Amino acid sequence: xxxxxxxxxxxxxxxxxxxxxxxxxxxxxxxxxxxxxxxxxxxxxxxxxxxxxxxxxxxxxxxxxxxxxxxxxxxxxxxxxxxxxxxxxxxxxxxxxxxxxxxxxxxxxxxxxxxxxxxxxxxxxxxxxxxxxxxxxxxxxxxxxxxxxxxxxxxxxxxxxxxxxxxxxxxxxxxxxxxxxxxxxxxxxxxxxxxxxxxxxxxxxxxxxxxxxxxxxxxxxxxxxxxxxxxxxxxxxxxxxxxxxxxxxxxxxxxxxxxxxxxxxxxxxxxxxxxxxxxxxxxxxxxxxxxxxxxxxxxxxxxxxxxxxxxxxxxxxxxxxxxxxxxxxxxxxxxxxxxxxxxxxxxxxxxxxxxxxxxxxxxxxxxxxxxxxxxxxxxxxxxxxxxxxxxxxxxxxxxxxxxx
Amino acid sequence: xxxxxxxxxxxxxxxxxxxxxxxxxxxxxxxxxxxxxxxxxxxxxxxxxxxxxxxxxxxxxxxxxxxxxxxxxxxxxxxxxxxxxxxxxxxxxxxxxxxxxxxxxxxxxxxxxxxxxxxxxxxxxxxxxxxxxxxxxxxxxxxxxxxxxxxxxxxxxxxxxxxxxxxxxxxxxxxxxxxxxxxxxxxxxxxxxxxxxxxxxxxxxxxxxxxxxxxxxxxxxxxxxxxxxxxxxxxxxxxxxxxxxxxxxxxxxxxxxxxxxxxxxxxxx
Numbered sequence: 001x002x003x004x005x006x007x008x009x010x011x012x013x014x015x016x017x018x019x020x021x022x023x024x025x026x027x028x029x030x031x032x033x034x035x036x037x038x039x040x041x042x043x044x045x046x047x048x049x050x051x052x053x054x055x056x057x058x059x060x061x062x063x064x065x066x067x068x069x070x071x072x073x074x075x076x077x078x079x080x081x082x083x084x085x086x087x088x089x090x091x092x093x094x095x096x097x098x099x100x101x102x103x104x105x106x107x108x109x110x111x112x113x114x115x116x117x118x119x120x121x122x123x124x125x126x127x128x129x130x131x132x133x134x135x136x137x138x139x140x141x142x143x144x145x146x147x148x149x150x151x152x153x154x155x156x157x158x159x160x161x162x163x164x165x166x167x168x169x170x171x172x173x174x175x176x177x178x179x180x181x182x183x184x185x186x187x188x189x190x191x192x193x194x195x196x197x198x199x200x201x202x203x204x205x206x207x208x209x210x211x212x213x214x215x216x217x218x219x220x221x222x223x224x225x226x227x228x229x230x231x232x233x234x235x236x237x238x239x240x241x242x243x244x245x246x247x248x249x250x251x252x253x254x255x256x257x258x259x260x261x262x263x264x265x266x267x268x269x270x271x272x273x274x275x276x277x278x279x280x281x282x283x284x285x286x287x288x289x290x291x292x293x294x295x296x297x298x299x300x301x302x303x304x305x306x307x308x309x310x311x312x313x314x315x316x317x318x319x320x321x322x323x324x325x326x327x328x329x330x331x332x333x334x335x336x337x338x339x340x341x342x343x344x345x346x347x348x349x350x351x352x353x354x355x356x357x358x359x360x361x362x363x364x365x366x367x368x369x370x371x372x373x374x375x376x377x378x379x380x381x382x383x384x385x386x387x388x389x390x391x392x393x394x395x396x397x398x399x400x401x402x403x404x
Numbered sequence: 405x406x407x408x409x410x411x412x413x414x415x416x417x418x419x420x421x422x423x424x425x426x427x428x429x430x431x432x433x434x435x436x437x438x439x440x441x442x443x444x445x446x447x448x449x450x451x452x453x454x455x456x457x458x459x460x461x462x463x464x465x466x467x468x469x470x471x472x473x474x475x476x477x478x479x480x481x482x483x484x485x486x487x488x489x490x491x492x493x494x495x496x497x498x499x500x501x502x503x504x505x506x507x508x509x510x511x512x513x514x515x516x517x518x519x520x521x522x523x524x525x526x527x528x529x530x531x532x533x534x535x536x537x538x539x540x541x542x543x544x545x546x547x548x549x550x551x552x553x554x555x556x557x558x559x560x561x562x563x564x565x566x567x568x569x570x571x572x573x574x575x576x577x578x579x580x581x582x583x584x585x586x587x588x589x590x591x592x593x594x595x596x597x598x599x600x601x602x603x604x605x606x607x608x609x610x611x612x613x614x615x616x617x618x619x620x621x622x623x624x625x626x627x628x629x630x631x632x633x634x635x636x637x638x639x640x641x642x643x644x645x646x647x648x649x650x651x652x653x654x655x656x657x658x659x660x661x662x663x664x665x666x667x668x669x670x671x672x673x
Contacts, residue, residue, distance in 0.1 A: 014538060024507055024534040026463040028559035028584055030566070170469050171459060183462045188585035190561060288507040288534065289460060301481035302512025303459040 005255030010325065015204020015292075018328065020321035023203045025183075025291045032190045037205045039110050044212065049105065056101045057216060060134065061091045063098075064220045067228060067382070073352040073369075080375035082368050083233065084355070084385040085221055087245065094358065094387030095217060095245040096127040100196055102213030104131035107194035114138040114193045118182040120147055120175030120241070121313035121360065122154025123387055124198030129163035131196075139163040142181040144174040147312045154391050172306045175241075175316050179290050199242025200320030203291025207320050214248025221382060222252055233382035235260040235371070239364040240334065241277070241314035243323045245386035250332060260333070263323060264367045266309035267336035277307035277315050280327050280334035289317065294324045310339035310395060311359035313387075337366035343399060345369055346389065358387035359395065407500040407528045408553050408576040411450050412611045412632065419671045421628040422577075423448055423664055424613055426504065426637030427656075428455035428471035429488050430480030431644060436652065437488045438495075440644065443653040445499050447660025453531070453635065456485050456505030463533045465586040467638040470645065482509040482518070486525040493526030502529035502555055502576075510543070519546040529553035529576045537573035544573050557581055558604060558612075560596060571608035577633060578608055581616045587638050592617050594626055601630045621666035628667045636663060 015021045023033060043049040057063040066089070070082045087095040107115055115137045119125030125141040132139030141158055145167045148155055158165050171177040179202070186195040200207045200214075225232050236253055238246035240263035250261045265278035276282065279295040287296035289304055297305050297317040309315045326332035337345075342359055345366035349357050357365060361384070368381045375381075389396070397404060405413070415422050425444045429437050437454075444452055457472035457480050464472070482505070489501050503522065510518050510532065522530065529552060532540065537556060547554045553576025558567060561584065571578065580601065582592045597614060604612050614627045615635025624634045643659050644652045 022539050023536060024539055025536070026533050026559075026581075027536060027557040027566075027570070028463075028561055028581055030536055030559075031561040031563065170466075170473070176460060180460050180462045184465070184586045187463065190584055285512065287511055290462070291534070296508070298508065298512060300512070301483070302509035303476060303481075304508070305459075 007255050010322070011204060011208055015208070017322050017325035020294050020324040021204055021207060021292050023291060024288045024293065025203045026187065028187050028190065029203070032186070033203055033205065039106060040205055040209050043106055043109060049109070053102055053105055056105070057098065061097050061101060062089065063216065064224070065089050067221065067224045070353050073348060074372065076352055077369060077372040079373040079377060080234070080371070080379035080381050081377065082372055083380055083382045085217060085249065085382060087217060087384060087386045088355070088357065088361070088388035092123070092127045092130050093390060094123040094127065095214065095248065096124045096198060097130065098216055098248070099198065099210050099213040099244060100124070100127040100131045103194070103196045103209065104135050104137070107137065107196070108135055110194060112192060112194035114189065115196050116140045116142070116182050116185050116193055117196045117198060118142050118175065118178035119198065120178065120315060121311065122147065122151040122158070122391060123313060125163070125165070126154055126157050126161070128196050128198070129158040129161035132163060133161045140185065141165050142168050142178040142185070144172070144178050145169050146173040147175065147178070150312050150395060151391055152394070175312070176290070176304065199244045200247045200322060201242045201290055201292060201294070201318055207292065207322055210244050211247045211251060211322065214244050215251045217245065217248040217384060218250060218252030221249065225382070229380065232256055232259050233380040235262055235381045237262045237264060237364045237368050237381060238384035239264050239314060239360050239386060240280070240319060240323060241266070241316045241360065243320040245384050247320060247322055249384045250326070254331060261331065262367060263332055263334045264363045265334060265336040266311060266314035266363055267338040268308035270338055271336055275308040276336065277309045277317065278336040279317065279319050280323060281336040292321045294318050294321045310342060311363065313358070313360040314363065335367055337363040341366040343396065346396065356389040357385055358389045359392045361386045406551060406553055406576065408451060411500060412577065415450065421631070421667045421670060422450040422611070422613065422633035423660070423667055424451045424453055424633050424635045425449050425640050425660055426453040426455060426635060427640060427644065428457055428468060428475055429485040430457060430475030430478060431471040431641065432474050433478050434480060434484060434488065438491050439653050440656060441492050443657040444660055445496060447657040448664030449499065449660060451500045451502060453502045453504045453637070454485065454489065456482055456503050456509060458506040458509060461506065463586055465638060467641050467645070468587050471641045482513055486521050486527070489527050490525040500528035501526065502531055503527055504531040505533065507532050507534050515542045516546050519543070519550050519552065523550045523552060527552065529555050531555040531557070531579060533557065537570055555579055560584055560600070564603065564607060567604050567607040571610065575610065577611040577613050578604060579635065580604060580612055580614045580631070582614050582627070583617050585616065587616055592623065597627065598630045605632070621662050624663045625666040625670060628670050634663070634667065
């Protein structure tokens with residue numbers, strides 16, 4: 001019986017999921033994080049706040065997003081049925097906006113006139129620029145110069161929405177460096193600035209806040225699956241970079257132990273090549289980066305190493321601390337899909353279903369396509385289609401040797 | 405009594421302020437660091453803060469970021485930084501060395517392995533930027549057992565309760581970040597510092613150094629009038645960066661001496 005099922009109450013008061021998570025930041029940010037924790041605690045118990053958040057999700061984001069049965073693809077694979085949770089249909093084209101709306105409302109409550117964000121693929125940057133326009137905030141988005149090149153269309157999109165995009169040229173010039181730079185901005189402008197962090201990483205309370213705003217994905221699935229299929233899926237599959245769509249999808253399913261939870265990381269050119277972004281799958285050493293303790297891709301001296309993935313959104317050396325905890329506890333399993341497997345899944349969904357998925361989401365789909373043929377036809381695989389692929393046209397075309 | 409405590413006691417008796425310069429170990433290369441430390445001492449440094457380069461220096465501005473990148477590109481690591489300290493100790497047994505860096509290289513080495521190695525190398529203190537006291541009980545305990553000082557940061561945003569908590573975990577001295585921002589940032593609020601430092605010293609019962617954004621003798625002197633120590637980092641790293649090959653040591657020594665002279669004018673006043 002659903003009512004009897006047990007959900008865990010992590011993180012603890014100081015942001016720990018077992019030995020993971022925590023608050024590893026310079027002293028200047030400690031009071032800001034405390035202020036944020038207090039504000040979030042007040043808002044999550046405030047009926048008016050929740051009502052406003054839900055109203056915005058419905059009328060601005062376009063929720064609930066449907067669950068779609070990919071029948072032709074499933075038939076082609078000849079095994080389990082593949083169902084897609086259509087986060088790609090959200091306003092701005094990905095799950096990122098769920099969290100941005102929530103944090104923007106928090107910023108409004110806290111009276112902060114300026115918001116900042118980091119972005120990899122540009123989806124979180126676009127979602128942040130979008131809510132900044134919607135609520136009238138000044139907005140600055142930090143983006144690695146590598147990603148600015150890969151995601152030119154999203155850069156322009158953010159500018160159209162009134163945001164300032166700051167290219168970050170330090171380190172590996174990708175998502176992790178954008179996050180460093182956003183942190184530096186926050187340290188400097190902490191009194192008037194709200195940092196809208198896009199994933200379930202960073203210092204506490206961010207992994208909890210982002211999770212709680214993203215659980216709308218999993219909560220909708222619970223109701224929709226019951227209504228449309230009369231049961232829950234056998235396997236729930238989501239891609240994992242920092243892991244925000246996955247945690248939002250998985251978390252409400254934690255008590256449903258018969259539902260297997262599978263996170264799919266980016267295997268890049270292959271785990272064995274070392275050129276990947278899969279700290280959980282590759283059993284990377286545990287370390288401290290960006291304010292939390294988690295599995296972290298690093299060299300023997302504790303320097304963070306460069307990651308590789310065709311998808312900018314998964315190109316991150318760490319992973320949300322709750323995923324680290326879920327891996328150790330065994331409640332979720334983590335696997336990886338290579339660049340080529342993700343691209344194959346990308347093309348398959350285009351051709352069989354008329355849906356162009358984001359390269360990030362294509363990793364989750366790739367794993368579903370791998371296991372579906374090994375399972376009976378009455379089994380259900382629910383894949384979180386976290387975003388749409390419009391932003392990836394260039395990358396995919398380039399890989400196929402096509403120039404616009 | 406630790407080397408750091410001895411220094412502060414002596415300076416206090418003389419009515420002088422501590423000068424604590426910072427350089428990044430291995431910038432521009434490993435061979436330069438001991439000679440640069442020598443120049444810092446010759447210029448009048450009381451304590452040396454030695455930066456341990458990290459790939460993701462979240463709390464540092466562009467100058468120290470570049471220094472870290474230069475050092476890492478030449479293969480600098482925490483183990484090699486300890487080797488540098490050992491070499492410095494062979495010729496200088498008086499000037500305390502405080503390592504300043506981030507948590508991950510220490511965790512990768514292992515906290516207790518690191519503390520043992522640091523002790524043996526002749527390190528006196530450690531400041532881990534992204535270790536607030538509540539996240540590093542292991543390190544704090546090991547450091548204490550080894551008789552090493554753990555230096556913590558305090559910020560303009562810190563509350564009085566926070567002064568107390570941080571002072572309880574720390575020893576040697578406290579490092580007050582003079583502004584909201586990263587290392588090397590622009591403007592300092594002198595009034596704020598003059599108001600806060602005496603409170604912190606009263607609550608903490610140990611010397612308070614001030615750093616982040618001190619770029620010249622005049623500012624150093626103003627800070628020295630209220631604080632026990634002045635920390636200068638980015639400005640010195642910049643001096644190294646801008647120096648012609650072979651000139652860095654002389655330039656750094658001249659710059660540090662200028663600050664020393666200004667600080668010692670306070671004692672004469």
